[in-house]
Structures are given as structure tokens and as C-alpha cells.
Amino acid sequence: MAPKFLTIIVWMLLTLDLVFLMDVPKLHIFGFPEGVELGGSVQILCNLNKGSLPVKFSWTKDGMPISEKEGIETGIFNDRSSILVIQSVSYVNMGNYTCVVRNDKGSDSHTAQLIIPAPPFWKEQPKDTEAVHGQSASLHCGIGGYPRPKITWKKAYGTQSKDFLVVHNEYKKTILENGTLVIDSLKEADEGVYTCEAENGVGEGIQATVRLSVHAPPTVTSVKRRTSAKRGETAVIECEITGEQPLLVSWEKDGTKLTMPFTRFETYEEANGKGVKATLLISNVQRRDQGNYLCSVQNDYGSVKDVTALTVQEPPESPSDVKVISVNSRSAQVIWGAPSGISTSIKQFVIMFWKNSKVSGKLHQVSLTSTETSTLLRDLQPGNEYTVQLLAENDVGRGDPSDPVTFETKEEEPEAPPVDVEVEAADSHTLQISWKPPPTDTWNGQLKGYHVGYKVEGSASQLAYETVIKTNLREEKTLLRNLRPSTRYSVAVNAFNSAGDGPASEEIVTSTLNGDPPQSPEVKVKNVSQTSVTIMWSPRVNSDASVEQYVLEYVDTDQNKQEFHAPGSHKEYCIEGLESGQRYSIRVAAYNMFGRGDFSPSLVVITEGNARVPGYEPIVHETPFYFRLYFVIPVVASVTVILCVIVVAWACLKRAHYIEGRKAQLYVSYQQRLTYVPPSEISRDSRAVDAAYDIPWDVPNGGGSMGRDRSSYVKLKQGQNYV
Incomplete structure (x- = not known):
């Protein structure tokens, strides 16, 4: 392991030494030869002057890698040189050629320029140009050649376009280095024929003529910013426009387009030499026509808008x-x-x-x-x-x-007392008081109710009061109860609202009775025919005074009311002259020396016959009437099954068609047999003496304590049955 490791270290050190010992490459200066002609060939060498090998060469033209499409070839001549060859020189080959050499230590480069004397030639030939008024236009004149050609722009003037003036760099007009003429903020005067000329002293110069067309977008030349018209008159809004035809005019009001025909709106255009005069007419101007009217114009080269504010002279807005x-x-x-x-x-x-x-x-x-x-x-x-x-x-x-x-407005106490105050004795312990509200314009607010004050006449004590809540009736009533019998009372009434009590009415003195009027009798129907009804009643004894007379009241379907009186000794009455098949409501009240008692609950009776009361539907009660005893006839044994079916069907029909609402007793006539339906509830009438009561039957002239006129006796109605 150790020898191998030492070998690697030695190799690395040697490599580093070699790197440190390398020289940076340096090129010889080179250039293209003079007299290069178009169509000829040319070549140059890029030689390494010094520097350590190996090296690598590369070429660029005008800073860009060289393309074979330009007819230029590059290659390695030897380890220390690179060659560039152009087989057929053309104008496109002119430019700056750079040779770059590199090794691991660094790089070097040198640039040589290939120049070919050439007359001016077109790189980009000028073309006719169209532009829009107010914008910019560029007239291109791309010219090559060496030396660099001098470019001159001229503009024709006159009708024949044969005379030209030189265009100089000035306000709005600039000639760029590449020969392009730029004209800013175009006007109609800039339109015309332009010529681009180029020369460089080599060969003949060149020139080209182009036309610049300036198109005019719409322009509003005259418009009133504000106009006015009186309501009901005709408003005129005008908009004068110049620009290249055709011109399309439209109108808007407050951002909403007016589509013609439009109610009361009319538009028309009048052409002139330079454009159009557009007019908007608004007939019968109304308040809603006030606003901002926009005149909008467009053509192929632009659009323009202008606003006129219309004021409608009219009565002012609401505060x-x-x-x-x-x-x-x-x-x-x-x-x-x-x-x-x-x-x-x-x-x-x-x-x-x-x-x-x-x-x-x-x-x-x-x-x-x-x-x-x-x-x-x-x-x-x-x-x-x-x-x-x-x-x-x-x-x-x-x-x-x-x-x-x-x-x-805030309330104050009522200014006036109630009017038409009346006090009557209802019985020995009760007084009935009635009155009408004060005049409406004296209420000073909304009446809440009334205070009824009373006390024993001549008493030093304060009045006792009962509160009565106001109703919507024309006349108010109340009862003072639990009073002393045969006692004179002073009574006064005042109205009150949220602010307090109003003045009291004048005191009225009235005495309670020594006794009580009789209770309502128990009334039943005895017989019903097509034209008559016989009723009978039983008095209820609740007073020491005997019944002096009875008053019988009946009302037909049309709410026509009739009254009859019968002596106190009678307990039965026959009402004749009725219509068949009609509905009648009957009730009875009794009089004694203390006044009239309550009416009995109403009995509803339907006379025999086929007449049908419009809108009347009888009540159907739970117990079918054909189960009641009065319906059982003596010839039950001879009734056949078919007759039973007919009777049952007839009963169901009666059940569906004869309904009596709510409080009355119902009597239905069928072959002199009567059905009685008890009332569901009993209502109590006022104890006031009935206004229709004329004379008790058996009271002497002027007698009794009721205070009524009894100067004559009531005669029995001729043709009536009395028992």
C-alpha cells in the first residue's frame, strides 16, 4: 500500500508542476491583404506566437460565430496555427473577424477587418408608407457600400412633384445613422413624395422615390361644452368633426348609447369639405333629459369623443x-x-x-x-x-x-265632555248609562276611554268611578251595578286620553227601581204551517211584580222586523201571513211595572214549502231527527223497506241543507210535526226599556213606576188567535 500511495502523490506533484510551468498563449498580429476584390478568394492564418501546448482555436465575425452559409471556412493548419478561407468574396463577407486561442493557462485574441471598396447598394429598398395624423412615420433607406455611403433625403414640392427640397435634421424630422427618416407628429403637410439618395465615391450613386400618405383620424373641431334648454322646448346639441371619410357618428347619454329612432330624439349629419356636422335634437325636453351627451366618431384610422353637458331649465328640485x-x-x-x-x-x-x-x-x-x-x-x-x-x-x-x-303633536287633556248622556234604571240595583263621545276636534289626542262617576244624591262623599275602555261604536254604554234599591244617584261622565281627564258632563240624577223586570220567558214552537207559526211561552217568576204584557218580535230573511204585544195573561200567540219555505227568527220579552226584561234566546223557524233561502245552510246536529219520537207515526207497521230508504235519504238531505248558526233554536216544519233543537248558548239583552214598547196591557192610565205614557190601551190585532 505505501509504495502505491507514494506513487500517486508524486504523480500529482508532477502534474501541478507542469501546470505551473505552462505559459499563457499569445498570438501573432495578422490582417487581410489589400486589394481584395469581389468574387476573388482570400485566406488568413492565425499563428501562436508563444504559449504552452496544447491550444484550441476559434473564429467569430462581428462578434457572432461564423456560419458556413456565408461561404466562410475555418480549420486547423497545424498545432500552432488556424486558417480562415473565403472562396468567393461578396459584400456580405465584409466585417470584423476575430481569432481566439486558449490553453489551460489562459487565452488571447486578435481581430482583423475585411474591407472591400464597393459602390452603394440596397440592403432594404424604401417602400411607400401610410401613417396616421398625429402619429410617427419611418421611411427606411437601408444602403450598404464602402466607404460608408452618404444618405440624403429630399421631399418634392409643387403640383408636378418634380422639384425637391433637401430634408434636414430638424424639429420633428430625424435621419438616423442607418438612413431611416423619422417624422414625428404627422400633419397633412408631411404627406407627399420623398427621395432617398446615396453615394460614396465608388461607382455610381443610387436613389429611390417613395410616397408618404397621412390619413386623418376623426377630430372634433367645434362643440359646446355646456348648453341649456327650457323644459318643454327643443334642445340642439352640435358636434363638428373633421377626418377621413367615411365617418361613423353615434351618441350616448350618461354612458348609455342612444339607439335611433329614440323617443323625442332625432339625429342627422351634414357633410362639408373637411368632415361632418352632426346634430342631436331633443324635442319636448324633460327633466330626465338633463345630463352629459357624448358625440362619438370613428373611421378606419381612429376615433374621438367629446361631451356636451345639457342643463334643463326647470323648476328646482325638491328641498x-x-x-x-x-x-x-x-x-x-x-x-x-x-x-x-x-x-x-x-x-x-x-x-x-x-x-x-x-x-x-x-x-x-x-x-x-x-x-x-x-x-x-x-x-x-x-x-x-x-x-x-x-x-x-x-x-x-x-x-x-x-x-x-x-x-x-303631543296630547293634551280633552277639551269637552261626552254628549247626549242618558241614565236609566235597569233594575233595583243597576243603572244603565249611555253617551256619545265629545266632538272629535276636542279630543286633543286619541281617547283611551271614559270615567263614569256616581254617588248617592246629596251625599258629601266623593264620586266613585268606573273606567270604560273606548270602543269604535257611535254610542258608549255601561252598567252601574250593586246599587241600593229605590235610591237617587248623581251620575257624570268624562273622557280621558294619555294626557289626562277632560271635563265631566253635567250630573244627571236618576233613581234605581223598587223591583226588577221579569226574566226572559221560556219559549217553544207549538205549530208551524206554510203561512203561520204558533209559539207558546212560560214565564219565570223572579219579581214581586206580575207580568203586565209580553212583546213578541220576529225577523224575516231580509231582516224586516215586526213586533206584537200580548197581555200578561196570555201564554200563546199565532203569527200569520208568513211566506212558505222561509226562515224566521222569533223571540219574546216580558214587561212588569219595573220595565221590560231580557228577550228570550231567538228561535229559528222555517215554514213549510219548497222555497229555498239564498245563502242559508242549516246546521246539522248529531242526533238524526228521524230517531225522535215525534217522527214515529202510527202506521209504522205498514212502512215498507223502500219507504224507509226514502225517509233516510230525505233526512240526509235535510241534514245538509238546514243549518242554523250558533245562538238560535231551530224549528223545521214537516207535515205539522215539529223538531226542537236546544240553543248552544244564551245571550243576554240589555235591560233598558224597549223603545218599541208602547202600552202595558193591564195597567191603568198613567199608572206604574216606569214613567211611560199609558194613556191608551193596545188593541189586539184583528184576525189573530190569542189564548
Whole structure:
């Protein structure tokens, strides 16, 4: 191992010594011979002057690797030389040739220039050029030759284009080193014929003539930046354009293209020597027509746009940001901002306000100066809703009103008492009080209800009060209960709202009764035919006073009401002259010396016949009527199966067609047999003495404690049956 290791170390040291002992290569200076002619051949050697071998040679032309396509060959002549050969010299072979040599120690290079005297020749022949007005144009004139040719540009002038002027480097015009003529910011005057000439003293010079065409893109030469028209008149917007034809004109409003035909809009173009005059007409100008109108023009060489702002002279916009602040019971402050938009000077503001009510409120208008931004509304009514609007006025007229603003004034106590207060004794312990609300314009807010005050007449104690919540009825009612019998009471009523109580009505003195009116009798139907109904009733004894008379009331399908009176000794009544197949609602009330009692629950009776009541559908009850006893006829044994089927079908039909809603008893006539359906609930009528009651049957003239006119007796109706 040791000898081998030592051998490797020795070899490495020797190699390093050899590297350190190498010299950097250095070339001999060389060059192309003089008198090289076109078509001839030429060769040069690149020789190593000094430097350690081995070395490597390479060639470049004008800094680029040499291509065989150029007819140039390179090769190794010997270990210390490289050769470059051009078999047939041409103009393309002219240039700088560089030989590079390298070894492990470094490199060296030398460059020789191949020059061939040659007259000017075209590398790139000029061509006709088209350019756009305002842009740049480049007229190329690529010329070769040695010595380097001198290039001159000339421009023809005159109608015959035979006379030329030399073009010099000046403002907007530059001749580059490669012979290209550059013209900036082209104008119509730059259009024409140009000639490029070149010469270098070798042979004859060359020249070429080209034409520069300058095309004109659209240009707006005249347009009004702002124009105006009164509302209802015709607005005219004009746009004068120059440029190369054809010119395509279009219009836009606030970014939206106007496609013709367009309502109230019309366009037309008038050609002139240099371009087009485009006009937009807007007939019957409206507020919505105000805005920015864009005239857009284009041709094959560009486009241009210009804007005209149209102002519609019209009444001003609505005042902005209208608010109501500092609202009290009888005043409110209104503030607002100036109208937005473009309009002529404002002359004044007009404020309008009115009270919101079912009946149209009176409109109030107040004129204000154009500098005011607030005002105080006075003489308002408390607790009422008002609406306020503002509008501005200028020389053209009044603008649209602002959005309505609604506000409500604060409430005050009602100013007036309830009206038409009446107090009646309902029984020995109850007084019925009725009244109507105060006039609406005295409420000063929304009525919440009423306080009914009462006390024993002449008593030093304070009034006791009962609260009655307001309803939407025209007349309010309440009952004062648990009072002393046969006692005189003073009663007064006042209305109240959220702010407090209003004034009380005048006190009314009324006495409770010594006894109570009778209870409602128990009423049943005895018989029903096609034209009559017989009812019977049983009185309920709840008072020491005997029944003096009965009042019977019935109502037909058309809500026509009829009343009959019967003496207190009667317990039955026959109503005749009815229509067949019709529905009637019947009820009975009893009178005694203390007044009329409650009506009995209504009985609904349908007379015999085929007439059908429109819109009437009877109630179907759970127990079929054909199971009831009154339907069992004496000839049951002779009823056949077929008859039973008919009866059952008939019962189902009656069940589907005779419905009585909710609170009434229902009686249906079928061959003098009656069905009675108990009422689902019993309603209680007012205990007030009925207004239709005229005279009790068996009370002497002027007698009794009811305070009614009893100067005559009621006669029985002729042709009636009484029991």
C-alpha cells in the first residue's frame, strides 16, 4: 500500500508542476491583404506566437460565430496555427473577424477587418408608407457600400412633384445613422413624395422615390361644452368633426348609447369639405333629459369623443332632508336642506301642511325666503297627526314637493265632555248609562276611554268611578251595578286620553227601581204551517211584580222586523201571513211595572214549502231527527223497506241543507210535526226599556213606576188567535 500511495502523490506533484510551468498563449498580429476584390478568394492564418501546448482555436465575425452559409471556412493548419478561407468574396463577407486561442493557462485574441471598396447598394429598398395624423412615420433607406455611403433625403414640392427640397435634421424630422427618416407628429403637410439618395465615391450613386400618405383620424373641431334648454322646448346639441371619410357618428347619454329612432330624439349629419356636422335634437325636453351627451366618431384610422353637458331649465328640485323636530302639542319646527341638482336660482320656499283625518284636513301654505332653512308651524291641534311637504320656486316655476313627512303633536287633556248622556234604571240595583263621545276636534289626542262617576244624591262623599275602555261604536254604554234599591244617584261622565281627564258632563240624577223586570220567558214552537207559526211561552217568576204584557218580535230573511204585544195573561200567540219555505227568527220579552226584561234566546223557524233561502245552510246536529219520537207515526207497521230508504235519504238531505248558526233554536216544519233543537248558548239583552214598547196591557192610565205614557190601551190585532 505505501509504495502505491507514494506513487500517486508524486504523480500529482508532477502534474501541478507542469501546470505551473505552462505559459499563457499569445498570438501573432495578422490582417487581410489589400486589394481584395469581389468574387476573388482570400485566406488568413492565425499563428501562436508563444504559449504552452496544447491550444484550441476559434473564429467569430462581428462578434457572432461564423456560419458556413456565408461561404466562410475555418480549420486547423497545424498545432500552432488556424486558417480562415473565403472562396468567393461578396459584400456580405465584409466585417470584423476575430481569432481566439486558449490553453489551460489562459487565452488571447486578435481581430482583423475585411474591407472591400464597393459602390452603394440596397440592403432594404424604401417602400411607400401610410401613417396616421398625429402619429410617427419611418421611411427606411437601408444602403450598404464602402466607404460608408452618404444618405440624403429630399421631399418634392409643387403640383408636378418634380422639384425637391433637401430634408434636414430638424424639429420633428430625424435621419438616423442607418438612413431611416423619422417624422414625428404627422400633419397633412408631411404627406407627399420623398427621395432617398446615396453615394460614396465608388461607382455610381443610387436613389429611390417613395410616397408618404397621412390619413386623418376623426377630430372634433367645434362643440359646446355646456348648453341649456327650457323644459318643454327643443334642445340642439352640435358636434363638428373633421377626418377621413367615411365617418361613423353615434351618441350616448350618461354612458348609455342612444339607439335611433329614440323617443323625442332625432339625429342627422351634414357633410362639408373637411368632415361632418352632426346634430342631436331633443324635442319636448324633460327633466330626465338633463345630463352629459357624448358625440362619438370613428373611421378606419381612429376615433374621438367629446361631451356636451345639457342643463334643463326647470323648476328646482325638491328641498332635501326635510325633518320635523321639537314637536309640542300646538307647534313643531321644520328644517330642510337646499335642493340638489342643477337649477336656476331659487326665489322662495313654500311649506304646506295639513292635519290627517278621515275628513280631508285644511291645507295651510306659508311662503318663506330662499335663505331660510327652518320654520315653526303654529296653531296646531294637540294629539293629531300632521303631514308636511316643502317645495322650491324659481323663475321657471314651482318644483315638485318633497317627500311627505308625518309627525304627531303631543296630547293634551280633552277639551269637552261626552254628549247626549242618558241614565236609566235597569233594575233595583243597576243603572244603565249611555253617551256619545265629545266632538272629535276636542279630543286633543286619541281617547283611551271614559270615567263614569256616581254617588248617592246629596251625599258629601266623593264620586266613585268606573273606567270604560273606548270602543269604535257611535254610542258608549255601561252598567252601574250593586246599587241600593229605590235610591237617587248623581251620575257624570268624562273622557280621558294619555294626557289626562277632560271635563265631566253635567250630573244627571236618576233613581234605581223598587223591583226588577221579569226574566226572559221560556219559549217553544207549538205549530208551524206554510203561512203561520204558533209559539207558546212560560214565564219565570223572579219579581214581586206580575207580568203586565209580553212583546213578541220576529225577523224575516231580509231582516224586516215586526213586533206584537200580548197581555200578561196570555201564554200563546199565532203569527200569520208568513211566506212558505222561509226562515224566521222569533223571540219574546216580558214587561212588569219595573220595565221590560231580557228577550228570550231567538228561535229559528222555517215554514213549510219548497222555497229555498239564498245563502242559508242549516246546521246539522248529531242526533238524526228521524230517531225522535215525534217522527214515529202510527202506521209504522205498514212502512215498507223502500219507504224507509226514502225517509233516510230525505233526512240526509235535510241534514245538509238546514243549518242554523250558533245562538238560535231551530224549528223545521214537516207535515205539522215539529223538531226542537236546544240553543248552544244564551245571550243576554240589555235591560233598558224597549223603545218599541208602547202600552202595558193591564195597567191603568198613567199608572206604574216606569214613567211611560199609558194613556191608551193596545188593541189586539184583528184576525189573530190569542189564548
